[in-house]
Amino acid sequence: MANPKVLKGVARAKGRAAGEALVSDQPLSWAPFTIPNETGVVSIFNHKLTGQSVKGKIVIYPTVSGSTTGSIGLYFKVKQSGVGPKAIVCRRVHPIDIGGAIAAEIPAVDNLDHDPIAEINTGDWVEIEAPEVGAPATITITPRENAGEERS
Amino acid sequence: MRLTDHEKAMLDGHEGEAKALAMERLVDFGQAVEAEEMVRLSNVHFGTCVLMPRDTPNYFKYELGHSPLFEDFIAMGAKVTDDPSCICSTDPLLLQIDKYDQEGYPWNHKYFKLPRAVYEGVVKGYDVCKEMGWILPQSCTPHFNTVIPKTGEYVVSVESSYAAYINSVLGARANRENTVTLIYAAITGVHPKYGTMLDENRRPKVIFRLSDELKDNLIYSADWAALGAAIAMKSNDQVPAVLNLPIPMSNEGAKLLTGCASPGMNDPMMHLIGVTPCSDSLEAAFGGAVPAGIETIELALDDLKEVYQQLCSAKTDQVDMVHVGCPHLTYYEIRQIAEMIQGRKVNDNVYFWVQTDTPTYYMAHHHGEAEIIEKAGGKIYHSTCFGLLPLRDWGDHLNIATNSFKGVKLFGGQGQGWFFGALPDLINAAVTGRFVSTRWD
Numbered sequence: 001m002a003n004p005k006v007l008k009g010v011a012r013a014k015g016r017a018a019g020e021a022l023v024s025d026q027p028l029s030w031a032p033f034t035i036p037n038e039t040g041v042v043s044i045f046n047h048k049l050t051g052q053s054v055k056g057k058i059v060i061y062p063t064v065s066g067s068t069t070g071s072i073g074l075y076f077k078v079k080q081s082g083v084g085p086k087a088i089v090c091r092r093v094h095p096i097d098i099g100g101a102i103a104a105e106i107p108a109v110d111n112l113d114h115d116p117i118a119e120i121n122t123g124d125w126v127e128i129e130a131p132e133v134g135a136p137a138t139i140t141i142t143p144r145e146n147a148g149e150e151r152s
Numbered sequence: 153m154r155l156t157d158h159e160k161a162m163l164d165g166h167e168g169e170a171k172a173l174a175m176e177r178l179v180d181f182g183q184a185v186e187a188e189e190m191v192r193l194s195n196v197h198f199g200t201c202v203l204m205p206r207d208t209p210n211y212f213k214y215e216l217g218h219s220p221l222f223e224d225f226i227a228m229g230a231k232v233t234d235d236p237s238c239i240c241s242t243d244p245l246l247l248q249i250d251k252y253d254q255e256g257y258p259w260n261h262k263y264f265k266l267p268r269a270v271y272e273g274v275v276k277g278y279d280v281c282k283e284m285g286w287i288l289p290q291s292c293t294p295h296f297n298t299v300i301p302k303t304g305e306y307v308v309s310v311e312s313s314y315a316a317y318i319n320s321v322l323g324a325r326a327n328r329e330n331t332v333t334l335i336y337a338a339i340t341g342v343h344p345k346y347g348t349m350l351d352e353n354r355r356p357k358v359i360f361r362l363s364d365e366l367k368d369n370l371i372y373s374a375d376w377a378a379l380g381a382a383i384a385m386k387s388n389d390q391v392p393a394v395l396n397l398p399i400p401m402s403n404e405g406a407k408l409l410t411g412c413a414s415p416g417m418n419d420p421m422m423h424l425i426g427v428t429p430c431s432d433s434l435e436a437a438f439g440g441a442v443p444a445g446i447e448t449i450e451l452a453l454d455d456l457k458e459v460y461q462q463l464c465s466a467k468t469d470q471v472d473m474v475h476v477g478c479p480h481l482t483y484y485e486i487r488q489i490a491e492m493i494q495g496r497k498v499n500d501n502v503y504f505w506v507q508t509d510t511p512t513y514y515m516a517h518h519h520g521e522a523e524i525i526e527k528a529g530g531k532i533y534h535s536t537c538f539g540l541l542p543l544r545d546w547g548d549h550l551n552i553a554t555n556s557f558k559g560v561k562l563f564g565g566q567g568q569g570w571f572f573g574a575l576p577d578l579i580n581a582a583v584t585g586r587f588v589s590t591r592w593d
Contacts, residue, residue: 012184013184029562031562032216032217032540033539033540033542033543033544033562033563033566034562034565036213036542036544037212037213037215037216037217038210038212038213042565043544043565043566043567044565045465045560045561045562045563045564045565045570046465046565047565050565063389063418064418065415065418066414066415066561066562067312067414067562068309068310068311068312068328068329068330068331068414069216069217069218069310069331070331071217071330071331071332072216072217072218072221072331072332073216073217075217075221075332076212076215076216076217076220077217079220080212080215080217080220081212094418095181095184095185095327095329095330095346095347096328096329096330096331097330098181098184098185098330099181099330099331099332099333100330100331100332102180102181102184102332103221103332133180133183133184134183134184134186
């Protein structure tokens, strides 16, 4: 079994999380008309993740796109309607998503020492330690083929 | 963060629990975005809340997400800031409330009806927000009706196209603001200073130059929206400086060009050389010599045509809805519509929706354009953003035609097919029920 990979970055919102990765190489919007608050299923014009659920996932994407309502959409899906992600990881967490993640009380991590889009695959098991805003955070990645074994 | 004595007093609770809570949350956000200080605001532009009981059917579908954040402050009896220099204003919401029961509007048509409980929640939200001290333009273009920020002022705005207009045309400063801290900003009148509020983040990083042919073909609102789209899609999130624009630029051109910010740009700042304050020249935009090696992208008419194609996703030529007014239409745009549709008849199978702000709506009624549009079978309305309605429930079989880049990109993933076209083609689509693009014939 391959050793888990560890990426080091910076916490933009604090917290700990563990879950399955959902990776997008396109920017993402948490707005209620792009990831509906009642479903958590992506429905974005010309977006490869359309049709996939973000519920309970650790979502990895380059940065935000689209509406500023992404902040309240992220908050609401996590704290109110229960279809939100467990954490977000970006090349750069845009302040739209920082505001949402803080209110949702989920970790948000960026400025990683390797490109998270290249290093993490959908289905990998990801663990995040992000104890303090602005301080170092770690992302531990267990590749998909080992993920079940790791969790059992 | 460095706080002023007044900000510290708010944080320490000397001005009540609401301001203390709001300041605490603003400081948290400020630390996360590495802000060093707060700025005093001249405008907070956010949305009215929708006050529905949690057990309302489909509560999760109709709550955009911000109302729970309001509820803490409503429970405290909080008011928005009493700083007379700071206006707290509002974006459009789900409907024009006095026409809730009338048929043929986006909130009430043969494919959808907004539930009464949601309508009642909107009305209750209006009333409570007024009591809090908000003024309610319910407009995504407050710079054309209610709030006109001046050079050097700071604004926080839910509305990205407004933020881009503030930065690029008015010379004031705003981010595409996160929609969590907007309520805290309204309570306190201040916000962390970061992003495109800071000089260093406003400088251009890429240059666009329009060909003369492109410059001479910016005729319709859709052309300006497509130009903004072309710049946004090629700028890769870098602040652009744009050369060879037609000057003087119409209000509509400026509105639609900067309107690309919401779907296409994360930093809502464009140096429109000759328009943007303090950017009379490329050197002025850069604050000195143009850096060596900076990328210059030549934009040709084909780039505009390509955007028109990219924003069309419909599989057939059938049109079920024609929507204009994202961002809200100006009076001049309404007049163009009235001139083109006068004496014609909207197809029985098509909804033709004309969306504007409140003053323009009444002006169009006063001068007769509204009557012309409605006599033709169209509907004109105000206070509304049709994209906030759950289009995903309307059916995948429908095709919608628009001249809004923002509309397609933000709302276009919910199942419907979309056409992007110039106004004459949209009017023809409304009349015939078929979309035929003639713009580049």
